[in-house]
Amino acid sequence: MALSVTDLLIGKLATILEYEGTTIAGVRHEVDKIKEEFLSMKAFLADAEANKPKTEGQKLWVARIRDLAYDVEDIIDEFMYHMYAKQTGGRLSRGLHKTIRAPCNLWFSHKIAKKLQKITDVIKAIPERNQRYGVGLVGGGGGATTSDDIQKLVQNQAESSFFIMEDELVGIEGKKQILMGWLMDDEQHQTVISVVGMGGSGKTTLVAKTFTNELVKRHFDCYAWITVSQTYDAVHLFRSLIRELYKSRKENFPTILNAMSRIELLELLVNYLESRKYLVVLDDVWDIKVWREIKVPLQDRHLGSRVVLTTRNEEVASNSFGVESYVYRIQPLQKNEAWELFSRKAFSTKQHKTCPTELKSLACQLVEKCEGLPLGIVALGGFMSSKKSLDQWQQVCNNLNWYLHNNSSLDPVRNILLLSFNDLPSQLKHCFLYCSLFPEDYLFKSKRLTRLWIAEGFVENMKGVTPEEVADGYLRELCFLSMLQVADDFVSVTSSGTSSGRPKKFKMHDLMREFSLSTAEKEKFGYVYNGREVMEEISTRRLSIHRMEGEIKSWRGMSKIRSLLVFDTDMSSLSFLNTLVSRFKLLRTLDLEDVQIDNLPGAVVYLFNLRYLNLKGTLIEELPESIRCLRNLQFLNIRDTKIESLPQGIMRLLNLRNLSMFRYTWNLYFNVVRGTKAPSNICKLQKLQSLSIIESEGDTCRLIANMTQLKSICISNVKERDEIDLWVSIKKFTLLQSLGLMASNEEEILPVKAQCPPLPHLRKLTLFGRLQNVTPWFSSLHSLTALFLHWSRLEEDLLPQIEALLNLTRLCLCNAYVGDELCFHRGFVKLMRLELLNFASVKKITIENGVMPNLRYLCVDSFMELKTVPLGLEYLSTLQYLGLKDVPIEVIRPIQKGGVDRSKVQHIPEIIHVFEQSSNWIHENLA
Numbered sequence: 001m002a003l004s005v006t007d008l009l010i011g012k013l014a015t016i017l018e019y020e021g022t023t024i025a026g027v028r029h030e031v032d033k034i035k036e037e038f039l040s041m042k043a044f045l046a047d048a049e050a051n052k053p054k055t056e057g058q059k060l061w062v063a064r065i066r067d068l069a070y071d072v073e074d075i076i077d078e079f080m081y082h083m084y085a086k087q088t089g090g091r092l093s094r095g096l097h098k099t100i101r102a103p104c105n106l107w108f109s110h111k112i113a114k115k116l117q118k119i120t121d122v123i124k125a126i127p128e129r130n131q132r133y134g135v136g137l138v139g140g141g142g143g144a145t146t147s148d149d150i151q152k153l154v155q156n157q158a159e160s161s162f163f164i165m166e167d168e169l170v171g172i173e174g175k176k177q178i179l180m181g182w183l184m185d186d187e188q189h190q191t192v193i194s195v196v197g198m199g200g201s202g203k204t205t206l207v208a209k210t211f212t213n214e215l216v217k218r219h220f221d222c223y224a225w226i227t228v229s230q231t232y233d234a235v236h237l238f239r240s241l242i243r244e245l246y247k248s249r250k251e252n253f254p255t256i257l258n259a260m261s262r263i264e265l266l267e268l269l270v271n272y273l274e275s276r277k278y279l280v281v282l283d284d285v286w287d288i289k290v291w292r293e294i295k296v297p298l299q300d301r302h303l304g305s306r307v308v309l310t311t312r313n314e315e316v317a318s319n320s321f322g323v324e325s326y327v328y329r330i331q332p333l334q335k336n337e338a339w340e341l342f343s344r345k346a347f348s349t350k351q352h353k354t355c356p357t358e359l360k361s362l363a364c365q366l367v368e369k370c371e372g373l374p375l376g377i378v379a380l381g382g383f384m385s386s387k388k389s390l391d392q393w394q395q396v397c398n399n400l401n402w403y404l405h406n407n408s409s410l411d412p413v414r415n416i417l418l419l420s421f422n423d424l425p426s427q428l429k430h431c432f433l434y435c436s437l438f439p440e441d442y443l444f445k446s447k448r449l450t451r452l453w454i455a456e457g458f459v460e461n462m463k464g465v466t467p468e469e470v471a472d473g474y475l476r477e478l479c480f481l482s483m484l485q486v487a488d489d490f491v492s493v494t495s496s497g498t499s500s501g502r503p504k505k506f507k508m509h510d511l512m513r514e515f516s517l518s519t520a521e522k523e524k525f526g527y528v529y530n531g532r533e534v535m536e537e538i539s540t541r542r543l544s545i546h547r548m549e550g551e552i553k554s555w556r557g558m559s560k561i562r563s564l565l566v567f568d569t570d571m572s573s574l575s576f577l578n579t580l581v582s583r584f585k586l587l588r589t590l591d592l593e594d595v596q597i598d599n600l601p602g603a604v605v606y607l608f609n610l611r612y613l614n615l616k617g618t619l620i621e622e623l624p625e626s627i628r629c630l631r632n633l634q635f636l637n638i639r640d641t642k643i644e645s646l647p648q649g650i651m652r653l654l655n656l657r658n659l660s661m662f663r664y665t666w667n668l669y670f671n672v673v674r675g676t677k678a679p680s681n682i683c684k685l686q687k688l689q690s691l692s693i694i695e696s697e698g699d700t701c702r703l704i705a706n707m708t709q710l711k712s713i714c715i716s717n718v719k720e721r722d723e724i725d726l727w728v729s730i731k732k733f734t735l736l737q738s739l740g741l742m743a744s745n746e747e748e749i750l751p752v753k754a755q756c757p758p759l760p761h762l763r764k765l766t767l768f769g770r771l772q773n774v775t776p777w778f779s780s781l782h783s784l785t786a787l788f789l790h791w792s793r794l795e796e797d798l799l800p801q802i803e804a805l806l807n808l809t810r811l812c813l814c815n816a817y818v819g820d821e822l823c824f825h826r827g828f829v830k831l832m833r834l835e836l837l838n839f840a841s842v843k844k845i846t847i848e849n850g851v852m853p854n855l856r857y858l859c860v861d862s863f864m865e866l867k868t869v870p871l872g873l874e875y876l877s878t879l880q881y882l883g884l885k886d887v888p889i890e891v892i893r894p895i896q897k898g899g900v901d902r903s904k905v906q907h908i909p910e911i912i913h914v915f916e917q918s919s920n921w922i923h924e925n926l927a
Contacts (some may be wrong), residue, residue: 007230013088030116034072055477063095066524068119070541074560075115077586077609099866138734158561170374172206173335175328182326184219194309194317196395196483197330199416199511200375203310206330211281211308220306221276222248227283230423234293238265241280241297245272269297277303283312286423289317289800293320295870303755312420314480341374342367354522362393369510376413376511383409401518404511417515420483430458430525431474431481435508436516437526437544439567443487448593448614449597451635452768454561455589455612466711467659468689475506484508543584545571546694558583562609565591577601585609585692593637605629616640616660628652638676640664645677656685662693662714670746670768670791675716683707692740696722707727714740714864723751731757738762746791756780767792774801785809792816803827814838820865821846824872828852838862847872859883866891874904885914896926 081770182193195203210216211225224244226237239257242265246253249405255259260268280298282290291309298307299488300323311317317327333341346352354895366384370376383403387393396403404410424432431453450471453459459467459474480486487505520526522885526542538556542563548571562583571577574597582603594617604613604627612635622640628649635642636653637660646661661676683706691707692714694700700721701715702725708735718726718741730736736759743750750769756777764782764822766788774794778787778801785807789798794817803806809830814837822836822848831852835844836859841864855876860866868886873879882905884892892913894901905911911926 030113030120033120034116041407056890068122068511068702070524070560072116075119076873080609131527136347156752168204169209169340171333172202172209173205175212175330176213176330179206179308180213180216183210183216186304187324188302188304190302190305190307192309192323192325194311194319194325195328195330196311196317196482198312198373198485198512199331199420200373200413200511201332201482202374203844205374207281207283207308207310211279216279217248219277220279222273223281224248224278225281225283228285228290230286231421231576232290235262235265235745237290237294238262238269238297241294242269242272245278252402270299273299273305274301278305279308280306281308281310283310285309285316286313288316291316291319291321294441306901312482314482318479332379333374334372338367338372338377339364339368341377342370342381345378348385358390359393360399362390366398366400369514370511373511375416375507379410379413379767383407401514404514404518413511414515417512420481421453421516421519424481424483427458427460428474428478428630430456433516433520433523433525434458434542435484437528437542437563437565439512439546440513441507444508446472446504446506448637449506450475452563452589452591452612455634457588466689468711469905479503479506483512520613522633525577530839531568537614548576561586563589566595569594569596571595571597572718574599574601578603581607588612590614600624608632611635613637614733623647623650625649632659634659643676646679646682648679650678651681651684654685655687658690658693659685659688660690662716672790673716673742673768675714675742679799688733690738693742701725701729705732708732709735711735711761712738712764714738714742716742717744717770718742718748718751718769719744720749720751723753726751726755727755730759731870733759736762738764740764740766741768743791747772749783750792759783763786768828774798776801778802779804781805783807786811788814789811789816793818795819797823799824802864809833811835812837815840817842820844824848824851826851829854831855833857835859836861836863841865843867845870845903847875849875852876854878856880857883861885861889862892863887869895869901869905873908877907879908879911882908882911884912886916889915892926 014483023403062848078258128383156588159363168489179193179195182191195207206223211346211504217223222245224241226240226244228237233851239260243253254268257265261563262725271887278298282294285291298305309316317329319325332338337472341507342363343353343355343764347355350356364382366380366861367377370380384393384396385410397851404414421429421432434456435444435449450468452460453471453474454467459471462470474563474851484506485508486503487507517528520542521540524540526544527538527540528546529542530550538558541560542565543561543569544565546567548566548568560804564581564584564587566577577592577595577597580585581601585607587607589612590604590607590610590612591612593614596619598617598619598621600620600623603626604610607630610630610633613630613633615639616639618641621735623638623643623646625647626649628651630653631656632657633653634657636656636658639660640663642663642672644656650656661678663674663676664779665671665673673693675695677695677697678700680698680700680703682700683703686707688707689705689709690712690714691710693716694714696715696717696719701718701722703714704710704713705728707713713736715726726741730739739759739762741750741752746769748769750767750771752767752771752775756775759781761783762781763783764786765784766789769792771792772788774796782805784805787802787805787808787810791814792798797819798813798817800820803825804812807830808828810833811828811831812835814835816840817839820841822842822845827849832854834852834855834857838861840862842863844867845860845863847870849872851872856878858870858876858879858881860870860883862885863884867890869884869891873882893899895905895911896902905926909927913924913926915922
């Protein structure tokens with residue numbers, strides 16, 4: 001992590017040198033020297049991260065470098081804060097700490113230069129001190145565990161999977177039968193089977209129990225199990241493969257095997273497998289390059305051979321191997337299976353392995369922490385088997401992250417998680433640890449998370465790619481590596497990130513969070529405060545408040561905080577929050593989402609370093625004019641607040657990249673969402689990439705034409721007279737990916753008759769308002785993945801115009817058609833989510849065979865004239881969810897158990913019927 005911190009600081013120094021040349025003139029020389037010193041250190045720190053410091057002296061050295069990097073950041077930010085206060089006419093001076101009040105810039109520059117020089121001297125003295133006390137960076141003795149040690153321990157754990165007794169396994173039989181079916185079918189072409197899941201999910205155990213099955217072995221002429229790992233060597237893999245194949249046939253492998261070259265090994269393998277049906281397992285594959293290496297000898301000879309890969313990486317599993325392939329995604333154990341497995345381990349000495357009554361509640365908490373992860377359940381159950389008293393169980397429940405790092409019984413879990421974490425690039429380590437600052441079981445919204453990463457400075461600059469796109473790539477990679485889990489019900493992540501929808505919600509596995517939270521605290525990266533601890537000093541860079549009790553105290557080190565996230569939504573005391581914010585003068589991010597305050601804390605406008613301000617869901621009614629002081633602000637979210645208009649001062653925020661300011665009213669009527677009024681000169685914010693929802697007034701539709709960097713815009717209160725100006729402006733949005741237009745009222749005709757300009761990147765289109773006819777340019781939007789039509793009230797059938805949109809994955813139609821039948825005749829090949837809402841006159845919905853072959857979610861809401869459930873449901877083999885709300889009871893009865901149409905919905909796992917009864921909405925599951 002010290003390397004990661006240094007990397008971030010070097011990037012920051014480079015930015016300062018490039019863009020703030022005038023401001024730092026007085027200390028430029030010292031900043032240059034510091035930058036050079038940290039650049040020189042990077043190589044040494046890279047070795048430190050690769051080898052993991054072994055001795056206490058080495059650990060101290062690395063920790064000292066991290067702390068020095070933080071000190072430099074503090075000094076630079078302090079200097080920039082002071083200079084900005086001078087430039088703004090002293091407005092901020094009153095809020096500065098005593099130590100940075102200065103009579104003149106020259107004196108202050110000299111003071112900062114001396115501080116930087118002192119740190120430079122300390123850095124230069126480190127090698128001399130290390131030599132004096134015999135501290136080496138890598139190698140040497142000591143008992144700490146290196147990356148190689150961890151890899152070996154994990155490999156040993158994997159090899160133990162062959163010897164686990166059947167009665168120690170739970171929930172494996174059905175999974176094993178699926179794999180055996182793929183291995184032993186009649187397909188003569190070679191097949192590759194990928195088993196993918198997070199570390200500890202049971203991939204290796206499942207494949208091992210399948211591999212050792214005698215029926216499976218007899219099905220093949222020869223077989224081999226190879227553990228690949230992160231640091232594989234191709235020549236070593238070939239030798240291991242040869243040994244295992246020969247061993248499976250009880251043959252002696254060549255005595256000169258160790259002396260054979262790579263080409264000789266390949267030739268031997270190709271000849272040996274030429275006429276044999278083989279089964280090869282490649283366990284723990286981290287990179288697709290392994291397949292490229294080994295596919296040369298594993299050619300498809302049409303003999304029915306099989307290759308099985310286990311991997312944590314979704315991108316590896318989803319690869320096109322050039323042959324028939326299957327992917328088996330390991331699912332968590334069911335709750336009853338998890339409890340059974342935990343009980344077998346934790347209460348092995350009890351009669352019938354039954355949990356004592358007094359421990360039931362705590363045992364359930366621990367099982368829930370494991371979230372169905374077999375390795376975690378087994379390790380935690382074994383660890384708790386030695387705990388006899390209620391107090392001991394309570395202590396573990398309260399301090400699980402401490403035990404994960406400090407008890408050898410839980411080493412298997414920690415090693416598995418650590419291996420995944422150590423493999424991450426430095427930028428992703430920061431992004432991953434940041435997720436631990438959110439509450440347990442929290443569903444991250446992708447945009448919120450990636451914008452926080454950008455504001456924190458975690459996202460590297462890449463030429464020709466926006467930070468948002470880079471951050472999205474980071475998020476996908478963390479999902480591919482099973483470090484985060486996609487929590488959207490009806491989308492999946494693919495290597496392209498588009499073919500199966502764009503996931504918007506993610507979560508972190510509880511054990512992964514416990515591990516990362518402990519790491520974050522240890523590395524001074526971040527700290528979660530829950531109100532229980534007595535905190536005297538803050539030594540971290542990021543503070544996440546989950547619960548605040550009593551009055552705030554003056555913690556030492558508060559000026560070091562760069563990020564404050566508040567999840568205690570009951571923290572309604574404005575003076576209390578203002579006191580808190582005023583002491584964190586150098587904040588980069590401030591997230592107050594859903595905190596029940598009705599005014600912006602006054603101290604916020606003095607946070608010149610602020611990049612990210614989230615006020616979503618607060619009760620704030622207006623922003624002050626002094627918001628203009630936040631000149632570095634990049635992200636501002638006032639969505640679902642009571643703010644109806646923006647102050648003129650918003651025009652001074654020239655670095656703003658995203659402005660989100662709409663309010664949902666959550667109904668099926670026309671005014672489901674409302675925009676916010678903005679000053680007429682909002683067009684000056686030319687760095688804006690996302691703007692939603694701005695209320696159109698006067699010349700708004702014409703003036704926004706200057707905002708050419710926009711990728712997403714939604715405009716409300718649009719009128720027919722705006723049509724020419726609107727489309728002239730949209731024509732200039734060459735980067736546009738999301739467009740929303742809302743008419744001023746339900747009778748106003750939405751001005752979309754004009755010929756739409758080419759919008760090659762448009763992925764989302766939302767139209768609120770009446771349409772006179774089906775817009776002909778719909779069918780030209782070939783990149784469109786989401787279409788929302790609200791209150792269109794078309795008299796002609798719109799489906800033929802949109803059925804050919806090949807990339808459409810989500811379609812939402814609300815009061816979009818006034819006819820009496822909706823018929824899906826063809827197309828919609830990638831559609832995964834279909835929502836049909838508030839159709840007053842439709843009596844019949846028909847889905848013909850072959851249409852929507854990938855549909856997973858279907859919602860039918862407010863169809864009071866509907867006579868029957870949608871016809872053709874039996875053809876939707878991929879459907880996972882059917883929602884029926886506010887429809888006649890005559891529609892429901894035939895599909896209830898025993899109903900005449902029950903067989904048509906029998907394959908759908910979840911069928912939710914929602915109806916109103918005694919002024920309450922009742923939910924029943926008909927599945």
